Amino acid sequence: MTDTDATEKVQQEHTAADDPSLSPVVDHTEAHLHSPVPTVLHHEHHEPAPAPTPARPAERAPRGVKLAKISRTGDRVFRSLATTSGLAIVLLVLFVGFFLLALALPSLRADQDNFLTSRTWTVAGNELRFGIAGLFWTTVLSSILAMAMAVPVALGVALCLTQYLHKRVSGPVSFVVDLLAAVPSIIFGLWGLTVLGPFLAPAAAWLISTIGWIPLFSKSVDPKGSVFVASVVLAIMILPIVIAISRDVFTQTPRDHIEAALALGATRWEVIRTAVLPHGRSGVVSASMLGLGRALGETIAVMIILTTPPQGAPFTPSIFAGGETFASKIANNAAEFDSPSKTGAYIAAGLVLFVVTFAVNAIARIVAERGAKS
Amino acid sequence: MTATTTDTPLALSRPSGVRTLKNALATVFVALATVLTIIPLAWVLATVIIKGYRLLLTPTWWLQSQRGITPRREGGGAYHAIVGTVEMALICAAIAVPLGVMGAILLIEYGRGTKIARGVSFMVDILSGIPSIVAALFIYALFITIFGLGRSAIAVSCALVLLMLPVVLRSTEEMLKLVPDSLREASYSLGVPKWKTIVKVVIPTAFGGIVTGVMLGVARVMGETAPLLILVS
Amino acid sequence: MTMNRLVSSRVTQLAALAALATLSLTACGSDPNSANASGGAEPGSSANASGLGCPAGKLSGEGSSAQANAINEMIADYNAECGDKATIEYNPTGSGAGIKSFYNGLVDFAGSDSALKTQAVDGVVEADKAKERCQGNPAWNLPMVVGPVAFAYNVDGLDKLVLNAETLAQIFNGTIKTWNDPKIAKLNPDAKLPSANITVFFRSDESGTTENTTKFLKSAGNGAWKDEPAKAWTGTGEGKNKSSGVAEATASTKNSITYIEWSYAKDNNLSMAQLDSGNGPVELTGESVAKAVSEAKVKGTDNDLSLELKYSDTQKGAYPALLVTYEIVCSKGLAPESTAILKDFLTYFSSTDAQKKLPDLGYAPLPSDLQSKVQASVAAIQ
Numbered sequence: 001m002t003d004t005d006a007t008e009k010v011q012q013e014h015t016a017a018d019d020p021s022l023s024p025v026v027d028h029t030e031a032h033l034h035s036p037v038p039t040v041l042h043h044e045h046h047e048p049a050p051a052p053t054p055a056r057p058a059e060r061a062p063r064g065v066k067l068a069k070i071s072r073t074g075d076r077v078f079r080s081l082a083t084t085s086g087l088a089i090v091l092l093v094l095f096v097g098f099f100l101l102a103l104a105l106p107s108l109r110a111d112q113d114n115f116l117t118s119r120t121w122t123v124a125g126n127e128l129r130f131g132i133a134g135l136f137w138t139t140v141l142s143s144i145l146a147m148a149m150a151v152p153v154a155l156g157v158a159l160c161l162t163q164y165l166h167k168r169v170s171g172p173v174s175f176v177v178d179l180l181a182a183v184p185s186i187i188f189g190l191w192g193l194t195v196l197g198p199f200l201a202p203a204a205a206w207l208i209s210t211i212g213w214i215p216l217f218s219k220s221v222d223p224k225g226s227v228f229v230a231s232v233v234l235a236i237m238i239l240p241i242v243i244a245i246s247r248d249v250f251t252q253t254p255r256d257h258i259e260a261a262l263a264l265g266a267t268r269w270e271v272i273r274t275a276v277l278p279h280g281r282s283g284v285v286s287a288s289m290l291g292l293g294r295a296l297g298e299t300i301a302v303m304i305i306l307t308t309p310p311q312g313a314p315f316t317p318s319i320f321a322g323g324e325t326f327a328s329k330i331a332n333n334a335a336e337f338d339s340p341s342k343t344g345a346y347i348a349a350g351l352v353l354f355v356v357t358f359a360v361n362a363i364a365r366i367v368a369e370r371g372a373k374s
Numbered sequence: 375m376t377a378t379t380t381d382t383p384l385a386l387s388r389p390s391g392v393r394t395l396k397n398a399l400a401t402v403f404v405a406l407a408t409v410l411t412i413i414p415l416a417w418v419l420a421t422v423i424i425k426g427y428r429l430l431l432t433p434t435w436w437l438q439s440q441r442g443i444t445p446r447r448e449g450g451g452a453y454h455a456i457v458g459t460v461e462m463a464l465i466c467a468a469i470a471v472p473l474g475v476m477g478a479i480l481l482i483e484y485g486r487g488t489k490i491a492r493g494v495s496f497m498v499d500i501l502s503g504i505p506s507i508v509a510a511l512f513i514y515a516l517f518i519t520i521f522g523l524g525r526s527a528i529a530v531s532c533a534l535v536l537l538m539l540p541v542v543l544r545s546t547e548e549m550l551k552l553v554p555d556s557l558r559e560a561s562y563s564l565g566v567p568k569w570k571t572i573v574k575v576v577i578p579t580a581f582g583g584i585v586t587g588v589m590l591g592v593a594r595v596m597g598e599t600a601p602l603l604i605l606v607s
Numbered sequence: 608m609t610m611n612r613l614v615s616s617r618v619t620q621l622a623a624l625a626a627l628a629t630l631s632l633t634a635c636g637s638d639p640n641s642a643n644a645s646g647g648a649e650p651g652s653s654a655n656a657s658g659l660g661c662p663a664g665k666l667s668g669e670g671s672s673a674q675a676n677a678i679n680e681m682i683a684d685y686n687a688e689c690g691d692k693a694t695i696e697y698n699p700t701g702s703g704a705g706i707k708s709f710y711n712g713l714v715d716f717a718g719s720d721s722a723l724k725t726q727a728v729d730g731v732v733e734a735d736k737a738k739e740r741c742q743g744n745p746a747w748n749l750p751m752v753v754g755p756v757a758f759a760y761n762v763d764g765l766d767k768l769v770l771n772a773e774t775l776a777q778i779f780n781g782t783i784k785t786w787n788d789p790k791i792a793k794l795n796p797d798a799k800l801p802s803a804n805i806t807v808f809f810r811s812d813e814s815g816t817t818e819n820t821t822k823f824l825k826s827a828g829n830g831a832w833k834d835e836p837a838k839a840w841t842g843t844g845e846g847k848n849k850s851s852g853v854a855e856a857t858a859s860t861k862n863s864i865t866y867i868e869w870s871y872a873k874d875n876n877l878s879m880a881q882l883d884s885g886n887g888p889v890e891l892t893g894e895s896v897a898k899a900v901s902e903a904k905v906k907g908t909d910n911d912l913s914l915e916l917k918y919s920d921t922q923k924g925a926y927p928a929l930l931v932t933y934e935i936v937c938s939k940g941l942a943p944e945s946t947a948i949l950k951d952f953l954t955y956f957s958s959t960d961a962q963k964k965l966p967d968l969g970y971a972p973l974p975s976d977l978q979s980k981v982q983a984s985v986a987a988i989q
Contacts, residue, residue, distance in 0.1 A: 122839070124813070124837055124838060124839055126728070193855075194855075198859075224856075224859075224860075225845065225847070225856070303848055304848060304852070307811075307845040307846060307847060307856075308811035308845070308846025308847070308848075309845070309846065310809065310840065310841075310842060310843045310844050310845075310846065311839070311840070311841050312841075313843075322845060322846070324811075332811055332812045332848060333812060333813055337703075337704070339728070339731070
């Protein structure tokens with residue numbers, strides 16, 4: 001009787017406590033509490049303690065157990081803190097997006113050229129003519145070239161670290177490779193301009209002389225400031241990201257698959273080809289996409305290396321031409337943001353870059369999730 | 375079952391020539407890739423170290439600023455740069471770490487699978503895709519164009535928060551996911567309230583990983599140049 | 608971002624140790640001793656031999672990067688003279704940004720390659736906004752630093768190159784494509800000019816140097832330069848980032864030519880062309896530039912000394928490709944502490960001693976009559 005009363009009270013209290021977000025685990029745990037001793041616990045908590053009569057305490061609590069008061073305020077406060085942080089993050093991102101859009105719109109409306117297809121960029125003075133076609137081309141070209149160069153190499157290194165090297169060696173080598181991620185981009189820019197550029201000049205000249213008839217490889221400016229050199233530097237910069245993620249993915253290849261392949265007499269390469277790579281395919285794709293995202297947003301290294309073509313120069317698809325990416329254009333002209341319309345034009349360019357980067361990251365995430373499910 | 379009459383020794387068959395060749399080629403390619411990766415790193419490090427090590431050994435480098443030193447004079451050091459970097463990183467961490475850790479707690483402890491968690495996660499994805507220059511532009515537009523405040527270190531720190539937050543949040547999230555539920559359950563079964571469980575059980579367990587995440591974020595943020603270009607000079 | 612194996616516990620400990628060491632260092636650094644600075648001038652106590660008041664306090668300026676080298680040296684020397692009592696900062700963010708910060712009240716003075724505009728640009732009249740900032744008093748443009756623009760080139764075996772504004776305009780807009788073009792040969796009858804293509808380098812970032820060079824090319828170029836002078840380059844060539852990028856590119860690329868501030872050309876040991884403005888080739892020296900500046904007309908009224916430069920038909924021995932940077936100050940209405948330092952610093956800046964040091968840095972000193980006008984304006988600041 002007491003028990004049923006107590007049980008009902010507990011059930012009421014339970015619904016009153018109302019924690020739908022408590023994970024099933026916790027609920028599960030709390031269900032355990034529906035046994036005599038713990039119900040007394042709840043019972044004791046929610047009702048004013050009656051004056052203890054000599055017989056009562058012995059019935060309510062087992063001897064020797066001190067029942068602590070459970071306060072809900074701590075939980076409430078903490079939970080609201082967490083929710084506030086989450087909301088703050090959401091609001092922050094939304095704010096960034098809308099704010100930038102609001103600043104860019106007046107300039108976009110005042111733009112006399114088509115924003116998406118024009119290659120001119122005149123924002124000084126009262127007449128605005130700007131378009132991002134040239135920027136888009138250079139950004140995409142340099143990033144994709146960087147990815148094309150970096151992904152095979154990164155794959156090779158990740159395979160080496162996971163499949164070929166002994167564990168004790170693989171640790172330090174991993175560390176050294178991760179160190180590449182720690183080098184600031186400005187160092188890469190300066191190194192690329194002064195050291196790598198002249199070094200690659202003969203290779204570039206050779207490429208031009210042999211396959212220069214393909215427009216992509218046609219001769220253009222002095223190769224030191226070309227998209228080619230910038231792409232090589234970008235490739236070096238995104239290597240650590242792709243390697244790190246691929247390495248993680250390859251280590252998670254199911255041991256059984258590998259052993260099964262080995263048992264069937266596969267050589268190491270065949271093991272990789274049949275067990276490791278298919279399993280890690282989506283992870284590698286997502287890693288490349290993340291690397292691509294990084295290459296798209298890289299500012300300083302590109303700004304230092306790339307040669308800017310003069311206004312009104314004809315379009316050339318060559319990788320040996322100069323150019324400007326979104327990021328380098330904004331950084332180059334940051335000192336002269338002296339009017340709202342000018343700033344708005346650059347913000348519009350920044351927004352396009354943001355959208356492109358976000359799309360790339362989203363694709364990476366989708367591919368990764370799809371891979372994880374299968 | 376029946377032994378064969380022919381007494382062929384158990385010759386361990388080797389893979390065919392083609393397969394061996396492919397295997398060898400793969401090994402060569404992989405080794406080449408690793409060497410190719412290490413070369414630029416070694417090169418960059420060597421260039422920087424050879425040209426700069428002498429200065430690093432002098433106390434002036436660490437303890438003097440560039441005040442009064444113009445491009446034509448020798449002397450001074452990097453003290454101001456060290457202080458500046460540390461300052462900005464600390465301010466940025468002070469804002470980003472609590473936000474990131476609490477956000478991750480929301481995602482894992484309070485909101486697994488709920489709509490709000492998915493929304494926050496999506497927003498963090500967007501945030502992680504912001505190029506540093508766009509974050510800098512945003513803070514420029516906000517602080518300098520709209521509010522009219524001057525260029526300052528705190529503007530840079532705020533821009534860096536946008537860049538550090540996703541790193542801290544994601545890595546904390548991963549670490550919290552790794553904490554076994556049995557630990558949480560044990561704590562609840564002892565009557566520990568949820569918030570205390572998180573603070574005293576979950577976070578200490580994941581602490582190493584959280585610190586790693588924070589350090590990764592700080593490392594990323596210390597090397598950012600673009601926000602400085604736009605917001606300070 | 609995935610968890611890197613970057614941190615095994617040993618590495619974490621090492622890294623933490625390194626971080627701690629750096630952090631503790633931040634507690635004990637200091638500024639370099641100002642006795643390190645040039646000159647060996649004795650730090651005075653309150654007033655000193657050159658009559659400077661040496662007040663204490665803070666002064667901040669922002670603006671043109673072309674005069675950054677000069678201003679930084681001047682600040683260092685002034686502090687050496689005054690025993691480091693004042694803190695003067697100059698942030699070379701560019702003329703446009705400097706003027707904007709000035710009329711928004713964020714800095715005490717601006718450095719600019721061009722005087723405050725009196726026409727509306729983008730709905731803003733700079734002169735009016737500056738007046739607002741100075742609490743209704745006009746802002747003055749005081750020329751302090753004359754920065755010649757050198758036309759630096761890199762051609763093997765060519766020690767002396769003579770060009771005029773028209774040829775330069777044609778080189779820079781792509782009309783003249785090779786070094787051995789007859790127009791260049793006419794000006795250089797004795798030189799061996801290669802048949803290679805000319806590589807032009809220009810500033811890819813917006814720059815006052817570009818603006819002034821194009822002003823020179825337009826007014827002295829005899830119609831060869833058709834575009835309006837602007838901070839953004841409208842000619843041909845390859846763009847490099849900032850003067851340092853342009854200098855580096857020219858120094859390392861054969862058969863190239865560019866326009867660059869004299870100080871950067873000197874620092875990078877680039878050969879510079881001589882300008883023929885109708886009276887024979889003139890080499891770029893402090894005196895030749897001073898002669899050109901002395902022909903400038905003062906456009907401003909009263910103590911405002913904005914100049915109209917003469918780019919062509921200059922006297923014999925004058926080098927007219929130059930830019931003048933102004934310090935834009937409030938005639939009245941700036942906070943008293945800052946005004947005291949501003950006046951003192953500008954007095955030092957416009958003194959003969961200080962101006963004498965400028966040619967070493969790649970700038971030219973003010974000619975004496977302009978200098979006395981500037982000194983009078985500085986004294987009139989309240």
